[in-house]
Amino acid sequence: MTHGIDVRNLTARFGDVVALDNLSFSLTGGKIYGLLGRNGSGKTTLLSIIAAFRAADDGIVLVDGREPFENGRITEQICLIREAGNVIDGAKVQDVLKMSSNFRPHWDADYAAQLADMFELPMKKKVSSLSRGQQSAVGITVGMATRAPVTMFDESYLGMDAPSRYAFYDELLRDYMEHPRTIIISTHLIEEVASLFEEVLILDDGRLVAHDETDMLVQRGVSIAGRASVVDEFTKGLTILSHQQLGGTKSTTVFGQIDEQKRAEARAAGLELGPVGLQDLFVHLTKDGRGPQ
Numbered sequence: 001m002t003h004g005i006d007v008r009n010l011t012a013r014f015g016d017v018v019a020l021d022n023l024s025f026s027l028t029g030g031k032i033y034g035l036l037g038r039n040g041s042g043k044t045t046l047l048s049i050i051a052a053f054r055a056a057d058d059g060i061v062l063v064d065g066r067e068p069f070e071n072g073r074i075t076e077q078i079c080l081i082r083e084a085g086n087v088i089d090g091a092k093v094q095d096v097l098k099m100s101s102n103f104r105p106h107w108d109a110d111y112a113a114q115l116a117d118m119f120e121l122p123m124k125k126k127v128s129s130l131s132r133g134q135q136s137a138v139g140i141t142v143g144m145a146t147r148a149p150v151t152m153f154d155e156s157y158l159g160m161d162a163p164s165r166y167a168f169y170d171e172l173l174r175d176y177m178e179h180p181r182t183i184i185i186s187t188h189l190i191e192e193v194a195s196l197f198e199e200v201l202i203l204d205d206g207r208l209v210a211h212d213e214t215d216m217l218v219q220r221g222v223s224i225a226g227r228a229s230v231v232d233e234f235t236k237g238l239t240i241l242s243h244q245q246l247g248g249t250k251s252t253t254v255f256g257q258i259d260e261q262k263r264a265e266a267r268a269a270g271l272e273l274g275p276v277g278l279q280d281l282f283v284h285l286t287k288d289g290r291g292p293q
């Protein structure tokens with residue numbers, strides 16, 4: 001079961017701070033979405049409003065066509081896992097899993113046990129006594145086994161070591177293929193998870209600066225690789241996002257399209273062209289809060 005999400009003219013304020021500024025977008029659902037943004041760009045605020053943890057100041061959020069705020073029928077369909085999981089004071093890991101099974105209609109207890117085993121969770125220990133990475137793994141286990149039609153992970157794997165994070169990414173993709181749902185992942189580890197995202201939203205200062213399919217987004221720039229002097233000559237005057245050099249070979253990424261004639265010239269000069277990395281694009285689009293250039 002998958003749900004779409006509509007966000008229309010959404011504004012959220014904390015005193016004088018405008019955390020979300022008249023934000024509008026639509027997600028068809030049934031995809032894995034990446035939510036990117038620099039610190040303080042509004043990601044947590046947005047996810048919290050979708051999950052009905054707080055109300056909007058202006059505008060509207062619809063999940064499967066219904067407003068989630070103070071609507072139990074829809075909030076039970078939405079799961080937001082925050083940084084380091086949702087730690088309940090004094091509860092043991094096994095209690096957290098049991099409690100989740102009580103109020104989550106799509107809960108899969110066997111799958112929860114399988115994940116707990118995979119992350120080697122100490123079931124009888126209090127969650128508050130676990131390491132940060134283990135607490136994150138509890139959150140991930142709850143978020144995955146809930147199988148909520150809208151599942152959101154907000155920097156949920158902070159503190160998890162690289163093997164655990166990669167195990168999570170693999171498992172997420174495998175389980176999502178078997179049980180399609182709407183998944184939103186907010187992250188700063190862009191390159192690590194980029195291959196999971198079918199669509200990406202980039203927030204900057206409470207505004208949406210990009211929302212597109214990942215494949216289309218990475219076409220907004222070009223990487224050019226080849227002999228350093230030839231690359232430098234070719235990229236002169238273009239907006240350079242980043243470059244790497246190894247001996248006489250260089251790879252430079254630029255923002256913007258390159259027309260077919262220039263592409264043919266590049267190939268004739270022995271250069272290789274490819275898409276831009278999501279991380280480079282992100283840095284460019286959110287540079288100094290100025291949005292797209």
Ligand SMILES: Nc1ncnc2c1ncn2[C@@H]1O[C@H](COP(=O)(O)OP(=O)(O)OP(=O)(O)O)[C@@H](O)[C@H]1O
Pocket residue numbers: 014017018019037038039040041042043044045046
């Ligand atoms: N409880 C709060 N009280 C006051 N200001 C807040 C509160 N929560 C968020 N803000 C402000 O709202 C803005 C958006 O914060 P938010 O936590 O949504 O950003 P974020 O993109 O999730 O950041 P990060 O990547 O650092 O987690 C920031 O300017 C932040 O300081």
